[in-house]
Amino acid sequence: MTTDAHITRVVTVAALLGACWACAWRAEAAQTVYPSKDGTLVDGGIYGTFDGVADDADWYFNESSYEGSITLATDPPESSLEHRLVWEYNLSSITLEPPVSATLTFTIRGAPVWPFPDTDVHVYSYPADLQETLADFSAAPAEFQGSVTIIPYQLPTEYSLNVDNVVSDALVSGDDKVAFRFQVDPNTIELSNQALIDAVDSDPATKPFLTIDEGPVPGDFNDDGEVDLTDYALFADCMAGPDVTTPPEGCSADQFSDTDLDNDEDVDLGDFGLFQRYFGDGSG
Numbered sequence: 001m002t003t004d005a006h007i008t009r010v011v012t013v014a015a016l017l018g019a020c021w022a023c024a025w026r027a028e029a030a031q032t033v034y035p036s037k038d039g040t041l042v043d044g045g046i047y048g049t050f051d052g053v054a055d056d057a058d059w060y061f062n063e064s065s066y067e068g069s070i071t072l073a074t075d076p077p078e079s080s081l082e083h084r085l086v087w088e089y090n091l092s093s094i095t096l097e098p099p100v101s102a103t104l105t106f107t108i109r110g111a112p113v114w115p116f117p118d119t120d121v122h123v124y125s126y127p128a129d130l131q132e133t134l135a136d137f138s139a140a141p142a143e144f145q146g147s148v149t150i151i152p153y154q155l156p157t158e159y160s161l162n163v164d165n166v167v168s169d170a171l172v173s174g175d176d177k178v179a180f181r182f183q184v185d186p187n188t189i190e191l192s193n194q195a196l197i198d199a200v201d202s203d204p205a206t207k208p209f210l211t212i213d214e215g216p217v218p219g220d221f222n223d224d225g226e227v228d229l230t231d232y233a234l235f236a237d238c239m240a241g242p243d244v245t246t247p248p249e250g251c252s253a254d255q256f257s258d259t260d261l262d263n264d265e266d267v268d269l270g271d272f273g274l275f276q277r278y279f280g281d282g283s284g
Contacts, residue, residue, distance in 0.1 A: 030211055030212065030213040030214075031093070031094055031095070031096065031211075031212045031213075032209055032210065032211055032212075033089050033090070033091060033093070033094070033209065033210040033212065034089075034204040034205075034207055034209050034210075035087040035088060035089055035204075035207050035208065035209075036088060036089060036090040036130055037086075037087075037088040037130055037131065037132050038085070038086060038087045038088065038199070038207060039057055039058060039085070039086060039132055039136075040057065040058045040068055040069065040083055040084070040085055041054040041057050041083070041084045041085075041086060041134060041136060041137040042054060042055060042056050042057065042058070042081070042082070042083055043055060043081070043082045043084075043137065044079075044080045044081045044082060045079065045080070045081035050074075050077075050080035050081065050082070052138060053134075053137065053138065054084075054134040054135075054136075054137035054138070055134075056134075057132070057134055067196045067197075067198055068085050068196060068197040068198065068199050069083045069194060069195075069196055070083060070084070070085055070108075070119075070121055070182050070183060070184060070194065070195045070196070070197065071083040071184065071193065071194045072183070072184035072185075072186075072188065072192075072193045073191065073192045073193070073194075074191050074192075075191035075192065082183070082184070084137055084181055084182065084183040085181070085182040085183075085197060086136045086137075086179065086180070086181050086182075087179065087180050087181075087182075087207065087208050088128045088129075088130050088131075088136075088177065088178070088179040089128070089177060089178050089179070089210055090130055090176065090177055091167065091170055091171060091176040091177055091178065091212075092176045092177075094171060094176075094212055096171075096212060096213070096214055096215075097171075098167075098168040098169075098171040098172045098215065099164065099168040099172075099215035099216065100164065100167055100168050100171065100212050100213065100214065100215045101164055101212070101213040101214065101215045101216075102162070102163045102164050102166070102167035102168070102210055102211070102212045102213075103160050103161065103162060103163065103210070103211045104123070104145075104160070104161045104163045104180060104208055104209075104210055105158060105159070105160050105161075105208065105209055105210075105211060106158070106159055106161075106182075106197065106207075106208035106209075107156050107157065107158045107159070107197065107198075107206075108121060108148065108150055108154075108156070108157060108159065108195050108196065108197055109150070109154055109155060109156040109157065109195070109196050109197075109198070110150050110151050110152045110153050110154030110155075110195060110196075111150075111152050111153075111194035111195060111196065112152075112153060113152060113192075113194065114152055114153070115152070116152045116192055116193065116194055117152075117190045117192070117193065118149050118150065118151045118152075119149070119150045119151075119184060119188075119190075119193040119194060119195045120147050120148075120149050120150075120184065120185040120188060120193075121147060121148050121149075121150055121182055121183070121184060121185075121195050122144060122146075122147045122182075122183055122184070122185050122186070123144075123145045123146050123147065123148075123161055123180055123181070123182055124142040124143060124144055124145060124180065124181045124183070125142065125143045125145055125163070125166045125178060125179060125180055125181075126139040126140065126141070126142040126143075126179050126180075126181055127139060127140075127141070127179065128175075128177040128178055128179030129177075130177055136179070136181070139179075139181075142181065143166070145161055145163055145166065145180070146161045146162075147185065150195040154195075156198070163178075163180075163210070164215065166178050167210065167212060168215065178210075180208065182197070182208075217278070218261060218274070218278045219231055219235075219261065219274070219275050219278030219279065220278075221234040221235065221255065221258050221259065222234065227275075227278045227279050227280065228279070228280075231275075231279075232275070232279070234255060234258075234259065235259045235267070235271075235272070235275055237250045237251045237255070238251035238255055238256045238259040238267045239259070239267045239268065239271070239272065240266065240267055240268075241266070241267075241268050242266055242268040242269075242270075243266055244266050244267075244268075245265045245266055259271060261274040261275060261278075262274060
């Protein structure tokens, strides 16, 4: 297709799209969510048998000197002990439409003990019920989200973890709640491990929090924050019709995947209908 013909096609379709040349999406402010439920779950030690099941719980985090311990000690066996921290979030106040961008931010410091080894702290998501129960210790299915390595005597250090998919899935499903569990790498070969999160109920800012923002703009194929005729030109290059699963000439595989807005492995009028919704101000 010649450049002139391409321009003609783009100008002609502008009337069908019924929008301006460069209308930006309306931005909505990022939203912050603090835990609605949280606590420490303990397995072993003075509480009972070290068996992978929480024996007792401290749900308070309500003393200014309280240290939320993330611990795994397996030597000697008779004093084996594990502490896991759990945090559950109610997303019902979120007004952003999924998919969203979501970040879990938390501050951890090192154990004030030497010669403790460096400790790998794993973060898992698990099904949230917004209840404080011992079952949260090993609630499943748990999905690994990431890890950080904490050294002994490390000063309080802030970390951020991308949890876009977990939060977006909860919003799409209408479940509107997510949970995260902090624990020592269960496959560690070290016999003693510890890291600390200092958290108090009177100050939510001391707890891990979620920052939720607008996600990728559907139909914004060139990532400039708006859906306009430039994006339509990219879309048109890939529109090949129903059940055509191979990108046409002039359309890359990545571009073909991006323009398949309804995820049915072709780019046809169904995708064009969605593109019309996203075009312009993005109100959907």
